[in-house]
Amino acid sequence: MKLEAPDRQLGAEARLGIGVFGASLALFVVRFLVPRPIAMSNNGDGGRVLCGAGITWKGLPEPFVHLAYAPTPSAPCRPTYLLTQSWLADLAVRIGRLMGLQGTLSLVVLGLLSSVIAAAAVTAIVLGLPHPRRTRLFVAAGLLLVVADSAFFGYFAAILGEGTAFLGLLLAVGGLLLTAREGRWSYAGMAVTFAGGVLAVNAKVQTLTILPILAVAILLVRPGTLRGARRWASAVLVIGAIGAVTLYAQQSVEPARAPDGTYSEFPGDDSREINVFNSIFLNIVDGRHDTQADLAELGLPPSFAQYAGNGWWHPHPARIDPLYPGYRDRMSRGNVVAYFAHHPGRTLEVLDRAATDQLTARPDYLGSFDQEAGFPPHAQEHRVPVVSWLTSLISPLGLFALAPLWLLVLSRTWVQRRGPLGVVLAFLLAVSLTQFGTAALGDGIEGVKHQSVALFALLTALTLCGLRRLTGRQQPTVP
Structure with missing residues (x-):
C-alpha cells in the first residue's frame, strides 16, 4: 500500500x-x-x-x-x-x-x-x-x-x-x-x-x-x-x-532561617543577607575605590573600612564587628540597587568584570x-x-x-x-x-x-x- x-x-x-x-x-x-x-x-x-x-x-x-x-x-x-x-x-x-x-x-x-x-x-x-x-x-x-x-x-x-x-x-x-x-x-x-x-x-x-x-x-x-x-x-x-x-x-520546603535568626517562607531567604553582604563588601566596598565615600553612601560606619574586600566567609568579616547588628538593616537589596543606580560608572565596572567571568566559562575550583x-x-x-x-x-x-x-x-x-x-x-x-x-x-x-x-x-x-x-x-x- x-x-x-x-x-x-x-x-x-x-x-x-x-x-x-x-x-x-x-x-x-x-x-x-x-x-x-x-x-x-x-x-x-x-x-x-x-x-x-x-x-x-x-x-x-x-x-x-x-x-x-x-x-x-x-x-x-x-x-x-x-x-x-x-x-x-x-x-x-x-x-x-x-x-x-x-x-x-x-x-x-x-x-x-x-x-x-x-x-x-x-x-x-x-x-x-x-x-x-x-x-x-x-x-x-x-x-x-x-x-x-x-x-x-x-x-x-x-x-x-x-x-x-x-x-x-x-x-x-x-x-x-x-x-x-x-x-x-x-x-x-x-x-x-x-x-x-x-x-x-x-x-x-x-x-x-x-x-x-x-x-x-x-x-x-x-x-x-x-x-x-x-x-x-x-x-x-x-x-x-x-x-x-x-x-x-x-x-x-523548610522555612528559611536567616543569619539574624528570623524565618521566612520565601525561597533563598536564608542566604539573602549573605548575598547582599558579599555584594557590598566585594563589589562596592572593595578597597580599590573611595572606601569612606562608599560606606557613607551605603549608610555604614567609617570603621567598617577595615573590612573592605572581605566577604561573608573571610576570616575577618564585618559581620563579627560589635557594631554590625545595628547596621544589619543596611544589608538589603534596596540599598545595593540604590547605590548602583546612583553610580553608573561603578555599575559598568562590575558588569564588565562579570562579563569576563561569564566568558571564562569554567571556575577553576570545581574538580x-x-x-x-x-x-x-x-x-x-x-x-x-x-x-x-x-x-x-x-x-x-x-x-x-x-x-x-x-x-x-x-x-x-x-x-x-x-x-x-x-x-x-x-x-x-x-x-x-x-x-x-x-x-x-x-x-x-x-x-x-x-x-x-x-x-x-x-x-x-x-x-x-x-x-x-x-x-x-x-x-x-x-x-
Whole structure:
C-alpha cells in the first residue's frame, strides 16, 4: 500500500527523531563514562541537593568528586529551598535501589539520567525546527558541542543546581518550537515546554526570574493551527501549570532561617543577607575605590573600612564587628540597587568584570574526578573544550566581547520576529541578560559559576542564530 504524503512525512520525522536521540545519547554516554566518569565537585552547597533527595550531608567544599553518597543515620533534613536537581537525584536513588544500592545516590546513575534528558531535549529542538533535514542536523551538531562542552557537561552528574537549568532551557526551547507546529506536534510541544519550564525555573533561586520570561514566550508562540480562545486557553493552561508546580514546590520546603535568626517562607531567604553582604563588601566596598565615600553612601560606619574586600566567609568579616547588628538593616537589596543606580560608572565596572567571568566559562575550583582516579585535587577534564576555549580567548575583553554577541542575537531575533524561532531567540536572550545582571550585581562571589546559566542560554541562542546562514533564503519545509 502506498503511503500518503502526511504519512510519509510523519515516518520521516519519526526516523529523524529516533536517529538524533540515539546518536545524541550514545555520544553523551561515551563522553560521560570514557575513560572514567566525570562530574563537578561540591562547592559546599551540595547539601541542599542531597537533602532534597533524602540524604543528609554536611560537607565543606571538596577538591574531588564523590561518585556515591550513602545515606547516614543522622536526623533527616528538609531543604530550605528547592533545586530540581534534587528531583533527578531522588529519581537516581530510586533507580539505584532497583540495582541494590540501598538508598545510595550514584552520580553515575544521575549522569546517565541527565544524558537521556539532554538527548531528548536536543531531539525536541531538531524536530521543532521548520527547516530541511540537513540544516537541522547541522543545528544538532552545534547543540551537541555546547551541551557536551567541559564547562557545562559535568554539572549533569553533580550535586549542584546548574545542570537542571541547562536541561530545562533546552526542553523549553524544544517545546516552544514544537508548539508552533501543526497537529499533535503542538500538544507534544506544550507538554515539553511545561517539563522544561518546571526544571529551569526551579533549578536555583537565581532562575526563578525565568518564569515571567517563559510566560511571555508561551503567549507569543502560536500553537499550530489553534486560533482564538483555544489558542489563549492552551497558553494560559501551560503557564498556570508551571506556576502552580513552582508555587507548590517552593512552599513545601523548610522555612528559611536567616543569619539574624528570623524565618521566612520565601525561597533563598536564608542566604539573602549573605548575598547582599558579599555584594557590598566585594563589589562596592572593595578597597580599590573611595572606601569612606562608599560606606557613607551605603549608610555604614567609617570603621567598617577595615573590612573592605572581605566577604561573608573571610576570616575577618564585618559581620563579627560589635557594631554590625545595628547596621544589619543596611544589608538589603534596596540599598545595593540604590547605590548602583546612583553610580553608573561603578555599575559598568562590575558588569564588565562579570562579563569576563561569564566568558571564562569554567571556575577553576570545581574538580572533575573522584579521588581514586589518581589526579591531583581540583583536576579538570577537557574532553570537549571547543566552545569554552573560544569564549575564554575573548574573556579579557569583558563587555567589549559580550555585548556584540548580545547584539548579534538581537539582530537575528528581529529578522525572525514573525516566527517561532524569533520568540525562542528573544526568550534565550532575555534569560541570558537577566541571569547576567542578577549574578553580577546580586552576589560578589563565585562569579564564573553563577554566570554559567547566562552563558549557556547565550551559546544556545548563537547556535540557533546560525540557521539563517545555513538556510539562506530557503523557505521552511516542515509543516
